[in-house]
Amino acid sequence: xxxxxxxxxRFEPGDWADVWPILRATFAAxxxxxxAPDISEQEARRTWIEEPLATYIACYGEGNIVGTYxxxxxxxxxxxxxxxxxxxxxPAARGKGIASMxxxxxxxxxxxxxxxxxxxxxxxxxNLAAVHLWKKHGFQxxxxxxxxxxxxxxxxxxxxxxxxxxxxxxxx
Amino acid sequence: xxxxxxxxxRFEPGDWADVWPILRATFAAxxxxxxAPDISEQEARRTWIEEPLATYIACYGEGNIVGTYxxxxxxxxxxxxxxxxxxxxxPAARGKGIASMxxxxxxxxxxxxxxxxxxxxxxxxxNLAAVHLWKKHGFQxxxxxxxxxxxxxxxxxxxxxxxxxxxxxxxx
Numbered sequence: 001x002x003x004x005x006x007x008x009x010r011f012e013p014g015d016w017a018d019v020w021p022i023l024r025a026t027f028a029a030x031x032x033x034x035x036a037p038d039i040s041e042q043e044a045r046r047t048w049i050e051e052p053l054a055t056y057i058a059c060y061g062e063g064n065i066v067g068t069y070x071x072x073x074x075x076x077x078x079x080x081x082x083x084x085x086x087x088x089x090x091p092a093a094r095g096k097g098i099a100s101m102x103x104x105x106x107x108x109x110x111x112x113x114x115x116x117x118x119x120x121x122x123x124x125x126x127n128l129a130a131v132h133l134w135k136k137h138g139f140q141x142x143x144x145x146x147x148x149x150x151x152x153x154x155x156x157x158x159x160x161x162x163x164x165x166x167x168x169x170x171x172x
Numbered sequence: 173x174x175x176x177x178x179x180x181x182r183f184e185p186g187d188w189a190d191v192w193p194i195l196r197a198t199f200a201a202x203x204x205x206x207x208a209p210d211i212s213e214q215e216a217r218r219t220w221i222e223e224p225l226a227t228y229i230a231c232y233g234e235g236n237i238v239g240t241y242x243x244x245x246x247x248x249x250x251x252x253x254x255x256x257x258x259x260x261x262x263p264a265a266r267g268k269g270i271a272s273m274x275x276x277x278x279x280x281x282x283x284x285x286x287x288x289x290x291x292x293x294x295x296x297x298x299n300l301a302a303v304h305l306w307k308k309h310g311f312q313x314x315x316x317x318x319x320x321x322x323x324x325x326x327x328x329x330x331x332x333x334x335x336x337x338x339x340x341x342x343x344x
Binding site: 030080151163 | 202205206207208209211219247248249250251252253254288289291293294313314315316317318319320321322323324328331333335337
């Protein structure tokens, strides 16, 4: 008997054909990410693959891509020790702990890459699963931006800024 | 007698030679903006002139540039109704109310351009003058990011996220 399991690896160019439909479906829903629901493939590739410092793929078995996340500095220069991540799970693979696995993995990668903290700039308050999950992973709600997200179904809704320190050096 | 006064206008390409030294001096101090203290002229131009939706100039009399600000969406797509501004005043012209004048002007421009709110992503807590000024202009501290700014003199310090709604439509 062969145990087929989930694992995470770096994105490779050949993965895009599987990643794009997952991003497209997620962004089209317009309930979690600010990216335009009708985002072009080129723009999605720029924002998810080209601009981030690193992009990762969650796989189930051989070649079944079920999720992806990106990692990048949240600010340039004097704010570049804080990173930002975005996570997307294939609609067909939700509820299996894949986002949680990616969040855990991303914190390890962030530390490895020298980041000291991780910030989520806009966690839509109606995305209760995400708010709950990030809290479980040690993120705190720093504050709530009033009506900062234009939800495709609900109109203007609030969004949280969430933050987690990853290291506690002697210099703070 | 001719009254010489301050006024604000849109940036024009010929202004760059006067704007760059102001930006360079401000960023080099490393106490307010995340931009690298040794930012290149090309990178400064990209971030201050090319990427923003609009850039403005505060003048004193004819041709004396004393400050500048930029205005842009803070997020793409479903977050693009919230704008972000950055303001810089020439070191020689501080304490004359120029930042206040630019903040007031930027709110009018933001409304004119269709924005519903303005967000400052990182107001360094040790920049007391800025925190005080933005509060005076109706901005609220949404939350405080722990050690999110690497101050050139003080090391890691906290930074506020500040926010002001500019319109109160029937839909929120």
